[in-house]
Amino acid sequence: xxxxxxxxxxxxxxxxxxxxxxxxxxxxxxxxxxxxxxxxxxxxxxxxxxxxxxxxxxxxxxxxxxxxxxxxxxxxxxxxxxxxxxxxxxxxxxxxxxxxxxxxxxxxxxxxxxxxxxxxxxxxxxxxxxxxxxxxxxxxxxxxxxxxxxxxxxxxxxxxxxxxxxxxxxxxxxxxxxxxxxxxxxxxxxxxxxxxxxxxxxxxxxxxxxxxxxxxxxxxxxxxxxxxxxxxxxxxxxxxxxxxxxxxxxxx
Numbered sequence: 001x002x003x004x005x006x007x008x009x010x011x012x013x014x015x016x017x018x019x020x021x022x023x024x025x026x027x028x029x030x031x032x033x034x035x036x037x038x039x040x041x042x043x044x045x046x047x048x049x050x051x052x053x054x055x056x057x058x059x060x061x062x063x064x065x066x067x068x069x070x071x072x073x074x075x076x077x078x079x080x081x082x083x084x085x086x087x088x089x090x091x092x093x094x095x096x097x098x099x100x101x102x103x104x105x106x107x108x109x110x111x112x113x114x115x116x117x118x119x120x121x122x123x124x125x126x127x128x129x130x131x132x133x134x135x136x137x138x139x140x141x142x143x144x145x146x147x148x149x150x151x152x153x154x155x156x157x158x159x160x161x162x163x164x165x166x167x168x169x170x171x172x173x174x175x176x177x178x179x180x181x182x183x184x185x186x187x188x189x190x191x192x193x194x195x196x197x198x199x200x201x202x203x204x205x206x207x208x209x210x211x212x213x214x215x216x217x218x219x220x221x222x223x224x225x226x227x228x229x230x231x232x233x234x235x236x237x238x239x240x241x242x243x244x245x246x247x248x249x250x251x252x
Contacts, residue, residue, distance in 0.1 A: 130190045132168030134214050134251045136198060137221060137232050139163075145244040153242035154197065154235035161202055161230040165219040168196050168236075168249070173210040173218070182233060183225025186218050193240070199233035200225050 011020050136157070143156035167188055174195065175187035182199030186206060189195045202222025212218055223230045236245045 130170045130192065130194075132171075132188075132190055132194065132196045132236055132245075132248055134166060134168045135249050136166050136168050136196075136234055137163050138252060139232070141246075142231060145242075145246065147244070154199075154233055155245050157232045157234060159221050159230060159232060161220075161222050163221040163230075163232075164217040165198050165201060165221055165232055167212040167214055167216045167218050168234075169214045171196070171212055173206045173208055173212060176204050176206055176208045176210075179225060181226050183227060184219065184222065185225070188212060188218070193238055195237045197233070197235040197237070199235075200227045200231060202230075 014020075137159045139157040139159040141155050142158040143152055145155055146152045165186075169188075169190050171188040171190040173186060174189040175185060177185065179185045179199070182197070184199075184201040184204055186198045186201070186204055187195055188198075198219055200221070200223055201219035202224060204219045206212060206218045221230055221232050227233075234245055236243055236248055
């Protein structure tokens with residue numbers, strides 16, 4: 001048998017002692033089998049490497065999702081704190097008004113002494129319609145009122161930008177201007193210790209001291225101040241304390 005005609009034989013012996021069988025392979029067949037085995041080994045190594053990397057990526061993605069959730073929670077807490085800061089600023093201006101002091105409010109806004117509003121509010125009470133019962137915009141409440149400490153002290157109503165914002169009741173514009181938290185903001189004094197706040201507007205159509213009627217357009221919705229999407233932040237304050245606007249709103 002020549003050198004180049006070498007044949008390799010594999011003898012298979014059955015476990016029960018049956019007749020042995022012989023398998024013969026040529027040199028080319030053995031080289032092919034060895035090559036195929038090598039390729040399979042390489043593919044196995046590559047597959048294990050890829051699976052290992054995918055496992056590490058999955059762990060990293062899970063960690064990033066967890067961190068993102070924590071950041072989102074911290075951001076929500078920060079937004080609540082900023083809301084509270086904005087309310088404290090507004091309250092400071094109202095206290096100054098009650099004391100009869102011309103007090104600088106947020107970003108240069110001024111709140112006039114209470115005596116400026118007394119006569120007009122008295123006249124409006126006689127005509128009725130002061131209670132803020134009209135929905136300022138028509139939309140879905142995307143965030144409700146919370147009476148918990150540090151909670152959301154108003155409601156957010158999701159609307160498209162430039163939607164007309166209406167006065168919820170007759171009153172006198174006490175604040176109209178820009179605020180760090182609520183952006184372009186309007187506060188209407190309805191008398192009897194009740195006021196309404198309209199925040200995150202794109203622009204205002206009233207100025208401080210204006211007398212407004214229920215349903216009158218006082219602003220246009222937007223996303224100014226601490227906001228990520230167009231909506232209206234609406235609050236009702238009664239005797240210095242925020243109350244759930246849904247307990248007042250009854251007219252569309």
